[in-house]
Amino acid sequence: MKYSIRFSISLLAAWLMIANIGLFAQNVNKQNFPVKKSANRVELALPQVNGYALLRCDFHTHTVFSDGLVWPTFRVYEAWKGGLDVLAITDHIEYRPYKKYSGDDLNASYEIALPVADELGIMLVRGTEITRKQGILGHFNGLFIKDANPINTPDPELSIKTAWEQGAYITYNHPAWALDTCLLTDFQNSMIDKGYVKGIEVFNNDEYYPRALSWCIDKGLGVYSASDVHACLADDFGIHGSGSARSEFRPMTFVFVKEKSLDAVKDAMFKGLTLAYFDGNVAGAEKLLASLFLASIKVEKLSQTAKQISCRFSNISGIPYNISIDNKKYTLDGKSAILINLGVGLKSVDCMVENMHCYEFKHPVVQLSL
Ligand SMILES: [Zn+2]
Numbered sequence: 228m229k230y231s232i233r234f235s236i237s238l239l240a241a242w243l244m245i246a247n248i249g250l251f252a253q254n255v256n257k258q259n260f261p262v263k264k265s266a267n268r269v270e271l272a273l274p275q276v277n278g279y280a281l282l283r284c285d286f287h288t289h290t291v292f293s294d295g296l297v298w299p300t301f302r303v304y305e306a307w308k309g310g311l312d313v314l315a316i317t318d319h320i321e322y323r324p325y326k327k328y329s330g331d332d333l334n335a336s337y338e339i340a341l342p343v344a345d346e347l348g349i350m351l352v353r354g355t356e357i358t359r360k361q362g363i364l365g366h367f368n369g370l371f372i373k374d375a376n377p378i379n380t381p382d383p384e385l386s387i388k389t390a391w392e393q394g395a396y397i398t399y400n401h402p403a404w405a406l407d408t409c410l411l412t413d414f415q416n417s418m419i420d421k422g423y424v425k426g427i428e429v430f431n432n433d434e435y436y437p438r439a440l441s442w443c444i445d446k447g448l449g450v451y452s453a454s455d456v457h458a459c460l461a462d463d464f465g466i467h468g469s470g471s472a473r474s475e476f477r478p479m480t481f482v483f484v485k486e487k488s489l490d491a492v493k494d495a496m497f498k499g500l501t502l503a504y505f506d507g508n509v510a511g512a513e514k515l516l517a518s519l520f521l522a523s524i525k526v527e528k529l530s531q532t533a534k535q536i537s538c539r540f541s542n543i544s545g546i547p548y549n550i551s552i553d554n555k556k557y558t559l560d561g562k563s564a565i566l567i568n569l570g571v572g573l574k575s576v577d578c579m580v581e582n583m584h585c586y587e588f589k590h591p592v593v594q595l596s597l
């Protein structure tokens with residue numbers, strides 16, 4: 228009995244010693260840095276424009292379910308970190324090098340990404356890229372599709388029509404990618420004339436197509452800017468100081484909405500309420516550009532002499548504006564202000580916004596009241 232008690236006490240002491248070593252190891256020999264983990268979301272600041280919110284959207288990205296290099300949930304985290312409100316994963320129907328491993332269901336990338344998108348408050352658009360011979364038929368994104376699988380047909384027009392019959396918004400992608408110039412072939416024109424295609428990418432990854440902007444204006448089509456990212460976005464665009472630092476924010480399409488919902492986004496797109504943002508530039512319809520500029524800039528008279536009025540021009544948006552007043556050039560950085568001296572007696576000034584594009588090689592001139 229005595230022996231047994233002594234043995235039990237010894238066992239207890241040994242256990243306490245092991246437990247203490249365990250505690251000691253946890254406290255000293257394993258530490259986490261940084262102590263508090265936080266993902267750093269940075270948004271491009273945009274003003275309310277005439278009662279509309281501008282949503283930051285990328286309608287063209289890829290994952291390993293086509294020829295991208297990342298998993299669908301990675302695209303969503305990346306979108307969240309890069310300040311997006313709306314994301315579409317648009318894996319190629321016809322080009323899927325990892326098909327042997329990723330399977331045959333063309334909706335898989337959307338379905339994998341959706342729970343994470345919901346958790347992070349990113350509005351995820353179900354989409355796909357119809358990928359036919361560039362320069363003849365071209366590439367088209369079906370956005371807001373219901374099911375990507377029936378869109379997989381050999382006939383290119385039937386593919387586009389099937390997406391359209393699902394209520395899709397269809398864009399014609401990168402009109403000059405892998406070509407010397409922008410192309411609008413007979414097939415592409417017929418898809419626009421038949422009412423299937425409603426928008427064109429005027430910017431894709433690092434390519435700007437001024438001619439495509441003119442087509443959009445002349446034909447009443449929506450303008451789009453997309454990353455078309457395949458690898459890691461930070462390597463492509465240097466988001467927030469990482470990577471090659473080519474641009475602070477990814478290419479984005481701004482969509483003007485009255486409420487934050489996918490229905491409102493789709494409705495605005497069919498109404499042509501989009502602007503294309505790329506590398507500090509904004510392209511689209513003159514009226515929408517002017518309304519964004521006017522909502523971004525506040526002008527305040529500070530003092531007046533016999534010769535001049537001193538005015539403070541404040542930019543409340545994150546978009547840096549390059550402006551020209553009376554052939555004098557000024558840069559209005561995002562979220563900052565500059566002083567500009569103007570002639571006495573002026574009630575308004577005409578301001579050419581040189582990083583806004585309303586037609587090929589044409590900038591809007593916006594009247595600012597003083
Ligand atoms: Zn493409």
Ligand SMILES: [Zn+2]
Nearest residue numbers: 287289356455
């Ligand atoms: Zn693509």
